[in-house]
Amino acid sequence: MKKSSHLITVLLADDHTVFRDGLHMLLEAESDIQVVAEARDGREAVQLVKKHKPDVVVMDVAMPHMNGLEATRQIMKSFPATKILILSAHNDDEYVHQMIAMGVRGYLIKQSSAKALSKAIHQITNGNDFFSPDISKRFEKKNKKILNSNGVLKAKNNSLSVRESEVLQLIAEGSANKEIASQLEISIKTVEKHRQNLMEKLNIHDTAGLTRYAISTGVIEANVQIKIH
Numbered sequence: 497m498k499k500s501s502h503l504i505t506v507l508l509a510d511d512h513t514v515f516r517d518g519l520h521m522l523l524e525a526e527s528d529i530q531v532v533a534e535a536r537d538g539r540e541a542v543q544l545v546k547k548h549k550p551d552v553v554v555m556d557v558a559m560p561h562m563n564g565l566e567a568t569r570q571i572m573k574s575f576p577a578t579k580i581l582i583l584s585a586h587n588d589d590e591y592v593h594q595m596i597a598m599g600v601r602g603y604l605i606k607q608s609s610a611k612a613l614s615k616a617i618h619q620i621t622n623g624n625d626f627f628s629p630d631i632s633k634r635f636e637k638k639n640k641k642i643l644n645s646n647g648v649l650k651a652k653n654n655s656l657s658v659r660e661s662e663v664l665q666l667i668a669e670g671s672a673n674k675e676i677a678s679q680l681e682i683s684i685k686t687v688e689k690h691r692q693n694l695m696e697k698l699n700i701h702d703t704a705g706l707t708r709y710a711i712s713t714g715v716i717e718a719n720v721q722i723k724i725h
Contacts, residue, residue, distance in 0.1 A: 504621050507548060508534045509541035509567065510556040510583075515606075519554065519583075522610045529617060538562030542570050545578055552617050557584040557591060560669065561679075563715050565594060566661050572599055579620045583613070590713060592631055594655070602626040656697065661715070663690040667703060668710035 506529055510516045516534050523529045532548045535541035539562040545553060553571060557564040568580050581602040582595055592603055601620040604612060605628050616626040656664065659680070666676045673691070677684045695701050700709055710716050 502528055504529045504552060504617060505532045505548065505550040506530065506617065507532060507541065507544055507550040507553045509538065509553055509559070509564065511536050511559045512556075519613075522613065523617075526614055529614070538564055538567030541567045542574075545571050545575050549575065550578060551621055552579045552581055554581050554583050554613075554617070557582060557586050558716060560716075561665075562662060563665055565591070565715070566658055566665075568595065568600060569598060569658050581616055581620055581626075583608070587628065587631055588713075589634060592627075592634075603631055604628050605631075656694070660690050660694055660697070663687060664694055664706060664710055665715050667691065667694075668707040668716045 506523060508516050508519050508523075508531060510519070513536075520531050520534065523531050532550050533544040535544050537559045541553060541555065541564075542562070555564045555568055559567075564582065564584065568582075571578055571580065579602070580595075580600045581604065582600055583604050583606060584591075585606045587603070587605045595603055601623075602616045602625065604616055604626075608616075608628060612628075619626040659682075662680060663676060666679060671679070673684050673687045676687045680687075694706060698706070698709055700706055
């Protein structure tokens with residue numbers, strides 16, 4: 497156990513074990529950072545935040561069962577003291593915009609250096625923002641268009657609810673309505689309603705289209721194993 501009066505506790509959430517192990521080793525080399533838990537998907541991340549209440553969660557976006565976007569929403573709602581640092585291969589504007597609109601204070605791409613990761617954790621712990629340089633430059637140019645009168649990023653009108661996004665991910669992973677109902681502990685009728693809402697909001701009218709949308713926006717990874725019924 498490290499001895500520090502300013503120890504920063506961190507939870508790692510990524511579905512790739514080798515990558516998590518590498519992050520763990522890098523962060524444990526810091527004198528004032530302690531990795532207290534590791535999660536393999538978004539649902540496990542939410543459960544472990546409840547148990548450990550870490551200062552920072554280093555969160556991947558594309559993970560099975562519950563992606564990082566939904567896990568972030570739930571953690572920020574239930575545990576506002578915990579800071580979220582996104583560390584993802586996905587850095588498209590729509591994803592970054594959604595995360596910032598939710599209140600995420602840091603977003604790094606996975607090609608970032610260990611030094612940048614450590615700096616990001618320290619910065620967001622101290623209440624500052626920290627973004628990869630390319631992300632910062634893109635959003636600097638767009639700030640005038642996407643900031644509302646209070647200086648807060650505006651959310652899109654067609655943004656999906658937490659439950660709709662969970663249903664979208666499970667649909668894209670190949671789960672049938674009955675399986676989705678069982679996993680989310682809701683009725684099949686409710687699943688069908690969420691599916692209908694998704695199609696109307698996204699203007700997509702078949703499962704294949706929803707799956708392509710989920711892949712293109714990073715809800716699931718392109719190489720995810722899709723179930724065949």
